Amino acid sequence: MKRKSGLYRLFAYTFLCLFAIINVIPLFWMVVNSFKTEQEYAAGPFSFPKTLQFANYARAWEVANMNVYFLNSIIITFASLIITVLLGALAAYFLSRFKFKLRGVTYGAFLLGMLVPIHATLIPIFLIMQKLRLLDTYWSLILPYTAFHLSLTVFILEGFMRSFPKDLEESGVMDGAGVYRIFWSIILPITRPALATVIILNFIYNWNEYLFALVLITSTELKTLPLGLANFVGIETASLTLQMAALTIALIPILIFYLLLQKQLVNGMTAGAVKG
């Protein structure tokens, strides 16, 4: 099977390298130029900076309100993530470990959510949030993020919990523990690998989300990172290097996150796409 001719190898590497270069070049170009002065950039967009202009970063952080956007993104991402995973795990526990009349229907209803495009719900959600007076608050994003990621969360956790042997809970029942006690101290701890996947997926989806934020958030103090960045670049058109510095600031944490948790991210996002 591993019979490879030199010619094949040459072709394969050339193609792969070309692909890699195309993937990396826009990011690399942006990061390099973010360290230049505006004049230096205009004079030569492909040269390396003579001195690294860290001042660009200080200014971008300031002008782009990065601290506000980062904080909002962190709050909204983690609040939604915690609620989604807790409620999802609880639902998955009852769906996987108990028999009851509406089990099939309930599970099916949760799966349906993976097919729902958010655009088809955008206007009603906007109007619901308006009616609940939640428009332009953290909750206006936390609730939709939770609702739309419960499906995948329940799906992954239910599948995992279902695989546990049937007599797992018995020791707990013997000790007279209630169903919630069993959930918390027996089931949840051994669900950890699946929980990790679900947490990572929820994190990346919430962190990157744009459309809901665009529609449901209007005040600058509440904007998330993607929304804030998009606005900043739209307004701050004069200085491209400043834009680049702001984008690099936002890019670095996500790249680190990706490189650290690559395996779970790749597997989880692929599964999420294929199932959805």
Next chain:
Amino acid sequence: MQTLRGTKFAIFLGLFPALVIYLGIAIVPIGLSLYYSLMNWNGIGSMTFAGFDNYMKILTDDTFWLSVKNNVIIMVTGLIGQLPLGLLLALLLNRGLKGSGIFRTIGFMPVVISSVMVSLIWGMVYNTEYGMLNNLLSMIGLDGWRRNWLGDSTWSMLSISIAYIWQNCGLYMVIFLAALQNIPDEVNEAAELDGATGWRRTLRITIPMIRGTIMVGVVYSISNSFRVFDLIQILTGGGPAHQTEVMTIYMYNSAFINMRYGYGSAVSILVLLFSLIVISVINRFGREKEV
């Protein structure tokens, strides 16, 4: 577990919060969309029943059909760009070449970065005056090739498609790679014994083996193309003069810029309908071929 006292109530209590949030915010709104789509409403005054007026108006609006055309462009370029490229990359990476891990990491990277970031970066690449692409062209002496990539209607949709393919290709690469790695070794060994090697084996044996996954990729790619929003909203906002508008942008503009909630809801229902029709046709087509 049925022996536990109060279990029924406990089950109800455990499922209730998740169900309320999920049904209330992800499922009920679809029904509401359908309802609003039959209404004439600007969000402030009173709602009046309009029957199929909204739908009729949309279907006779040239701008809407322009957005449908652009959706088709995104769908087709997505299909012929992402899938063959993803498959080729997966085939190359499946051969156990040295360093394939690095290529996989780099290939999947754009999928993890937010679409906002991808759009903003490509906006800089395409920038007419200071962008990477035009400067690169000048540098290699192709000054005549400089274009206003996003403003020139001959190029704008193609430019958007390239950014779209760049963003998503890695996902298909990984999906196909996982399927290729699931092909049992015996299949390849049997093929070897039969004398099928190289591209012949790839075409006759490997690709048919992962047919199911390729179909999943096709369906996912199509449904994804109907959902595209962030990329275009940020790169061009649908302009110039609606030239790059897709249906989701058209919906967003009617509902949240022009405050026509009923009209916008009708568009969102049409988007849903169109994508369901295309996907069911593809599914049928795929199954017939299997028989």
